Amino acid sequence: MLMERSHSSNSFEHRLTNIKKIADDLPAALIIHRADTLEIVYMNSTGLETLGTTLEKLQELGPEQYYVKYFNTEDSDEYVPKLMHIIKTNTNEQISYFQQVKTPLNEEWQLYVSNTKVFASNDAGEVTHVITVAGMLDPVHHITKKVSRLMDEISFLRQNNLLFSRLTKREVQVLKCMAMAMNSGEISEKLFISVATADTHRRNVRNKLGLKNNYDAVRFAQAYNLV
Structure with missing residues (x-):
């Protein structure tokens, strides 16, 4: 599952706040729409810079004119039915689709x-918001897989921010070493601590993050840009 959903307005606001903390670091556009009107609730800086606008201007523009101005509406026949399906059924399915986009910086369709x-549903189980991550197609870099990985990373960061925040500065350093498959002896030499202290830090990191194997350590280290 790429990300868990919220089931109340308070939870939605909390999730939106958490998304904003990481969204501007993503090399792709991230957009959150209301499910009933498709009004844009949030767009990260990458998306706004690509379109050369602000969130306020997009909201003033309205959903219909937003799609007319920036997108080839002929593409909608391909993805709108899929979007309506996940909204009506409240499925955990992720849909992928292509869009032709025209921006002020490039008059050609990209x-x-x-x-x-x-992204969120209410207490009655009705979908209230959907989330989209979009990146310009680059066959050389297999952007489809990249976008999917971005969604996975967002989910992982959101689910584990609290756990990671409990690590001390030294434990973060030890986590980085663990992700590089270093043993306690190697960690002690690198960080100028005793082997016993390195063992203690490794044990604390495993307990705090719930690590089961080295892969888990690598996953955390990659997600938080330690390696």
Whole structure:
């Protein structure tokens, strides 16, 4: 599952706050829409810079004119039915589709691949918001897989921010070493600490993050840009 959903307005606001903490670091556009009107609730800086606008201007523009201004509406026949399906069924399915986008910086259509899924639903189980991550298609770099990985990374960061924040500065250093498959002896030499202290730090890191194997350590280290 790429990300868990919220089921109340308070939870939605909390999730939105958490998304904002990491969204501007993503090399792709991240957009959150209301499910009933498709009004844009949030767009990260990458998306706004690409379109050469602000969130306020997009909201003033409205959903219909937003799509007319920036997108080839002929593409909608391909992805709108899929979008309506996940909204109506409240499925955890992620849909992927292509969109032709025209921006102020480039008058030619540019092909983007977008991944959308349910972001939040209310207490009645009705979808209230959907989230989309979109990146310009680059066959050399296999952007489709990259966008999917971005969605996975967002989910992982959101689910584990609290756990990671409990690590001390030294434990973060030890986590980095663990991700590089260093043993306690190697860690002690690198950080100028005793082997016993290195053992203690490794044990604390495993307990705090719930690590089961070295792969888990690598996953955390990569997600938080330690390696």
